[in-house]
Amino acid sequence: MINEMKWWQKAVGYQIYPASFYDTNGDGVGDLLGIIAKLDYLQDLGIDLIWVCPFFKSPRDDNGYDISDYFSVDPVFGQTSDMKKLLDEAHKRNIKVIFDFVLNHTSDEHPWFIESRSNEDNPKRDFYIWRKGTIAKDGKRLPPNNWRGFFSDSAWAYDHLTDSYYMKIFSKKMPDLNWENKVVRNAIFEVAKFYLDLGVDGFRLDAIAHLARDTSFAQSTLPTESDGTVLDYKKFSNLPKMFDYLKEFKQEVLSKYDCVTVGEVGGGVSPEESLLYSGYDKGSINMVFNFDTAWENGAYASEGKTDDEIRTNVKNMKHNFRRWFEGCYQKSWLPLYWDNHDHPRVLSQYGSIHYREASAKMLAMVLLFMYGTPFIFNGEEIGMSNVVYENLDDFKDVSDQNFIKEGRHRFSSDLAMAKYLQRTSRTNGHAPMQWSDERNAGFTTGTPWLKMNPNYLLVNVKTQKEDPNSILNFYKKALKIRKKPEILHLVTQTRFELIDANHEDIFSYHHFAGNEGLLVIANFRDYEVKFTTEHLKDIKEVLLANYDDLIINETTIELPPFGAVLLKVSK
Numbered sequence: 034m035i036n037e038m039k040w041w042q043k044a045v046g047y048q049i050y051p052a053s054f055y056d057t058n059g060d061g062v063g064d065l066l067g068i069i070a071k072l073d074y075l076q077d078l079g080i081d082l083i084w085v086c087p088f089f090k091s092p093r094d095d096n097g098y099d100i101s102d103y104f105s106v107d108p109v110f111g112q113t114s115d116m117k118k119l120l121d122e123a124h125k126r127n128i129k130v131i132f133d134f135v136l137n138h139t140s141d142e143h144p145w146f147i148e149s150r151s152n153e154d155n156p157k158r159d160f161y162i163w164r165k166g167t168i169a170k171d172g173k174r175l176p177p178n179n180w181r182g183f184f185s186d187s188a189w190a191y192d193h194l195t196d197s198y199y200m201k202i203f204s205k206k207m208p209d210l211n212w213e214n215k216v217v218r219n220a221i222f223e224v225a226k227f228y229l230d231l232g233v234d235g236f237r238l239d240a241i242a243h244l245a246r247d248t249s250f251a252q253s254t255l256p257t258e259s260d261g262t263v264l265d266y267k268k269f270s271n272l273p274k275m276f277d278y279l280k281e282f283k284q285e286v287l288s289k290y291d292c293v294t295v296g297e298v299g300g301g302v303s304p305e306e307s308l309l310y311s312g313y314d315k316g317s318i319n320m321v322f323n324f325d326t327a328w329e330n331g332a333y334a335s336e337g338k339t340d341d342e343i344r345t346n347v348k349n350m351k352h353n354f355r356r357w358f359e360g361c362y363q364k365s366w367l368p369l370y371w372d373n374h375d376h377p378r379v380l381s382q383y384g385s386i387h388y389r390e391a392s393a394k395m396l397a398m399v400l401l402f403m404y405g406t407p408f409i410f411n412g413e414e415i416g417m418s419n420v421v422y423e424n425l426d427d428f429k430d431v432s433d434q435n436f437i438k439e440g441r442h443r444f445s446s447d448l449a450m451a452k453y454l455q456r457t458s459r460t461n462g463h464a465p466m467q468w469s470d471e472r473n474a475g476f477t478t479g480t481p482w483l484k485m486n487p488n489y490l491l492v493n494v495k496t497q498k499e500d501p502n503s504i505l506n507f508y509k510k511a512l513k514i515r516k517k518p519e520i521l522h523l524v525t526q527t528r529f530e531l532i533d534a535n536h537e538d539i540f541s542y543h544h545f546a547g548n549e550g551l552l553v554i555a556n557f558r559d560y561e562v563k564f565t566t567e568h569l570k571d572i573k574e575v576l577l578a579n580y581d582d583l584i585i586n587e588t589t590i591e592l593p594p595f596g597a598v599l600l601k602v603s604k
Contacts, residue, residue, distance in 0.1 A: 041235070041293040041319065042366055042525060044081035044129065045401075045512055046408035050374045051088045051110055052096065053465045054411055056477035063465070063476070065106065065115040069122050074494070078414060078505075079512030082129045082406075084237050084295075085119075086374055092142050094206040095431045096374070096463065098133075098239060099140035103224045120232040129234040131293060136221055137240040138207040145220075146208050153195050160217050161208045162200035164250060166191065178252050180269070181262035184432045185439040188262070188269075202243055202269055204431050212244045212278050225286045235293035238318065241310075242298040245275035260439075266301045276309050279317035287317070294318035295368055304360025311365040320368045320406065325353040327372065330382050332456040336443060343456065345383050347557045351531055351540055358404055358529045367405035371396060371413065377461040378412075381419035385559050388595045389416045389492070393504045394579035395597035399540055399555045401511050402520075402599060404529040412466050414508040415497050419461040420486055423451045427484055430459045469495035507579065514576055514599070523551050538562045539592070545604070551576075552600040556592035565589045574601040 055067030065088060075083065087097035088110040097107070106113045123130045139146055148157035164177035166189075176189035182202040189198040190205040200209045210217050225236070246269050253265035279296075287294060296310055298321045308314075310321045329350040330343050361367050371379035384392030393416035401407050422428060425437050425447050433454060444450040454460070460483070467489040469475035474489035486492075497503035514520055523544040532541040532552075539562060541554040550571075556562045569588050577599040584591040590598070 038525065039293070039319075040129065041082065041406060043516075043521060044406055045079060045515070046082040046084055046368070046406060047075060047078070047080040048084045048086070048370075048373055048408055048410045050086050050096075050411060050463060052482060053463055053476075055466060055468065056479070056481075059477060059479040060109065061477050061479040061482045062109050064109070065111040065119050069115075069119055072122055072126055072128065076126045076128060077509070079509055079516065080128060080409075082131065082234070082293075083123065084131045084133065084408065086133045087135060087239075088116075092140055092206065094140070095204045098135055099138070099142075099204065099207045100135050101140040101142040101144075104227060117231055124232070129293075131235040131237055131295070132228055132233050133239055134225065134228070134236040135239045136210070137243050138201065138203060138209045141206045141208055149208075150192050150194050150199070153197075159211055159214050162211050162246065163195075163197045164189070164200070165196070166198050178250055179257060179262050180253060181258065181264040183264070185435040186262070187260075200246070203240075209243075209246075212275075213246075213248065218278065218281065222282065222286050225282070229286070229290045229292060233292070235319075236295070237322075238294055238296040241279070241296040241318075242270045242275070242301065244278050245269070245272035247272065270301050271298070271306065276317070279310070283317040293320075295320045295322060297322045299324050304357045307357075307361065308365055313365055316365060320366050322368055322370065322373075323357065324376075325357065326350055327370075327376050327382075329353070332377065332382060335456060336453055340452075340456070345557050347540055348535060348537055350383075351534055354403065355529075355531050355534065362404065362528065368408055369400055369403055369405040370408040370410070371400055372410050372462060373408070374410070374462045375459050377457060378417055378419045379410075380413075380416050381456070381461070383557060384416075384595065386418050386488075388559060389418070390502075390504055391579050391593070392416075392595040394507045395555050395557070395595045397504075397508055397511050398553060398577060398579070398597045398599055401515050402524055402544075402551060402553050403542070404525060404544075409508075410462065414505055415467065415494055416492055416504045417464070417467060418486070418488065418492075419455050420458070420464050420484070421455065422460070422484060423448055425451055425454075428454050428458055428460045429483060430463065433458050433460055467493040469493050507577075511577060511599075519549075520551065522546060523549070532566050532568065533564075536564070539564045541566065543568060543602070548604045550602045550604070552602045553597070554590060554592065554600075555597035556595055559594045561594065561596075562592050563589055564592060568602055571602040571604060572600050573603050575599075576601055 052063050054063040056063050057066040089100045090102035090105045090107045091097045091100050145157050145160045148155050149161045167175045169175050176187050176198050180188040182188040188202050190201050191198050253263045255263045255265050257263045296318045307321050310316050311318050330345040332343050464486050465476040465481050467474040470490050473481050497505035527544040527546045538558045543550050543552045552568050565588050580593050580596050
């Protein structure tokens with residue numbers, strides 16, 4: 034069965050945030066040559082596939098997701114020729130490469146938008162979504178409707194040149210493309226062909242759930258925020274027309290290449306609905322990222338709470354993993370991940386900085402032996418954790434800054450707001466990679482674009498390479514085990530079954546093929562937990578554990594704080 038699988042079903046992915054990965058020219062920002070310089074490190078880790086976040090020409094209002102030229106590398110990341118060099122060097126090491134492809138919007142500095150806003154008769158006007166606003170009784174200018182975007186403000190931005198509003202569900206410098214326009218779709222398809230012809234192995238498709246709009250642009254009837262706007266997903270997320278666009282994308286482009294596509298659909302899609310995206314029968318792409326398993330510790334919307342009040346809801350987390358498996362098994366393929374550039378660090382979410390080594394290893398074990406293609410976010414393999422910034426100005430992400438402006442009044446002090454952002458901010462995933470205990474963690478010889486996490490003196494690649502029991506070397510062991518043919522078969526070709534799904538502390542599951550199986554048991558708590566299962570009678574071999582000398586009796590295992598074990602079992 035293994036030899037019938039696609040290459041991307043057998044791969045282990047690794048997400049790279051270029052600005053924060055490795056800087057080769059001392060300007061404080063990571064670059065493409067920095068990724069190339071670390072390919073041997075990734076190969077040694079056991080990575081088969083890298084997903085590279087945007088590095089194209091951009092004003093970088095939203096970290097490069099606001100693209101002003103799809104065909105050129107932004108000078109801060111290197112030369113345009115470095116794009117091809119990265120692909121060639123990765124392929125020499127049998128590492129596939131997928132690019133982050135932004136389809137929903139461009140930068141307001143893209144030539145298309147500059148033309149579009151110049152006058153209402155410009156041929157590019159219909160490349161974007163323009164509407165006239167209204168005037169309130171008090172003379173205040175109002176947007177076309179009460180829709181709210183994802184960055185804590187209106188989904189519309191006013192442009193004085195034509196006295197009109199353009200739609201932007203993210204930053205005001207990221208106007209939404211009008212996918213109703215066939216010319217726009219063809220232009221985007223040509224960009225995709227350019228990358229694929231260059232040698233890229235596929236795409237992570239950014240924000241694809243939002244390509245279609247409710248073209249009536251009617252007011253939302255949901256309760257509004259204090260500014261009169263409301264985030265109503267039904268107005269621009271997962272609408273039927275979007276699936277027509279993706280089908281066309283597949284027919285015109287994707288079907289002509291041996292490539293993989295992973296769509297970002299967020300938290301508004303059920304497993305059953307996801308089959309419209311990635312189902313083997315009717316889907317147009319290969320996998321979808323959802324956010325359902327990423328926020329089960331209550332950090333989001335935890336204003337007014339202390340860190341001690343944040344607790345992982347293990348039961349809900351297991352339920353979400355299971356419902357995605359049950360909805361998709363043998364119908365579509367799943368990507369697996371704990372976090373990415375849009376989320377806080379998983380070690381701070383579900384693990385513990387006080388039990389960094391144990392919890393990081395536990396999280397690795399749980400993720401890497403579930404059904405699907407795992408994606409590791411850069412730094413996860415050494416146990417990087419959330420930032421400790423206390424100055425609000427240090428949270429540079431555009432969504433953070435919008436949140437600060439909009440919500441400052443809800444916090445007792447700026448420090449209280451900073452503590453909240455330390456738990457929830459996207460900036461947590463943007464802090465530079467920690468390569469060594471040298472100045473700036475060996476990330477740059479200059480001044481890093483974001484402050485380093487001071488724990489780099491202890492948490493870094495160099496130190497962990499030299500320690501056989503480190504988190505990094507544990508990841509290497511785990512990936513080697515996963516890639517063994519008999520293990521890969523169990524993980525990818527058999528059912529993922531929870532054991533004691535209602536247990537509040539333990540995440541345990543198994544896979545069986547005939548009489549042979551894998552069993553994972555993991556403690557998500559910072560205290561010892563005893564766990565009982567009949568499967569412990571059937572142990573053949575301890576494949577991996579994050580503690581030595583675990584106490585395992587006939588049906589009971591005593592797991593220390595964040596203890597975890599991978600067992601080979603037989604019926």
